[in-house]
Amino acid sequence: xxxxxxxxxxxxxPGASVKVSCKASGYTFTNYAFHWVxxxxxxxxxxxxxxxxxxxxxxxxxxxxxxxTITRDTSASTAYMELSSLRxxxxxxxxxARARGSGPFDSWGQGTLVTVSx
Amino acid sequence: xxxxxxxxxxxxxxxxxxxxxxxGSSSNIGAGYDVHWYQQVPGTAPKLLIYGNNNRPSxxxxxxxxxxxxxxxxxxxxxxxxEDEADYFCQSYDSSLSGWVFGGGTKLTVL
Numbered sequence: 001x002x003x004x005x006x007x008x009x010x011x012x013x014p015g016a017s018v019k020v021s022c023k024a025s026g027y028t029f030t031n032y033a034f035h036w037v038x039x040x041x042x043x044x045x046x047x048x049x050x051x052x053x054x055x056x057x058x059x060x061x062x063x064x065x066x067x068x069t070i071t072r073d074t075s076a077s078t079a080y081m082e083l084s085s086l087r088x089x090x091x092x093x094x095x096x097a098r099a100r101g102s103g104p105f106d107s108w109g110q111g112t113l114v115t116v117s118x
Numbered sequence: 119x120x121x122x123x124x125x126x127x128x129x130x131x132x133x134x135x136x137x138x139x140x141x142g143s144s145s146n147i148g149a150g151y152d153v154h155w156y157q158q159v160p161g162t163a164p165k166l167l168i169y170g171n172n173n174r175p176s177x178x179x180x181x182x183x184x185x186x187x188x189x190x191x192x193x194x195x196x197x198x199x200x201e202d203e204a205d206y207f208c209q210s211y212d213s214s215l216s217g218w219v220f221g222g223g224t225k226l227t228v229l
Contacts, residue, residue, distance in 0.1 A: 044223055045220040105154070105164075
């Protein structure tokens with residue numbers, strides 16, 4: 001069955017970068033795009049960007065443009081999200097989710113808690 | 119800022135029917151983009167509940183239904199059960215932001 005398994009929790013200092021991975025199994029990796037969504041405590045879900053797993057094209061939310069980089073390794077069926085220049089407001093659970101084309105996010109990773117604290 | 123607006127909370131007794139609204143604008147729902155709904159039990163990842171305005175993925179009970187009209191959408195849950203207690207989020211695409219947007223979420227309490 002479809003599984004998206006994310007890397008473990010991270011604690012980072014302000015100004016640092018974090019890279020979260022999302023390994024897919026149970027389907028053909030390049031048939032679906034990957035999105036990254038975050039959820040800060042008590043806040044709404046926030047879309048960060050996505051990657052076309054076939055050709056590597058990316059699109060980022062204007063809010064995160066310049067700070068986020070989404071990549072993929074097709075040989076490992078894994079997508080990555082790197083967020084730089086971290087600040088305390090970036091403390092959140094980060095989710096990967098797959099979607100076919102511009103469709104709904106039909107499977108999600110379990111989430112990765114990133115804590116930014118000095 | 120709020121792009122899709124949902125009520126913070128709704129409640130209902132077991133067996134009752136509740137609806138959750140999702141209000142958008144001419145750059146998202148009103149532009150014809152599909153609305154999707156997700157259910158999130160606290161501490162877990164969101165789960166797709168309704169896609170393409172009114173379609174249920176396999177495994178989702180027919181007690182859940184969606185609708186869309188103009189710049190708004192709604193999620194209806196009939197025959198409320200204790201297990202329905204969760205947060206519900208709507209989602210659509212926004213052309214002015216060139217990206218996907220979510221509602222603020224609605225906490226459903228089953229009394």
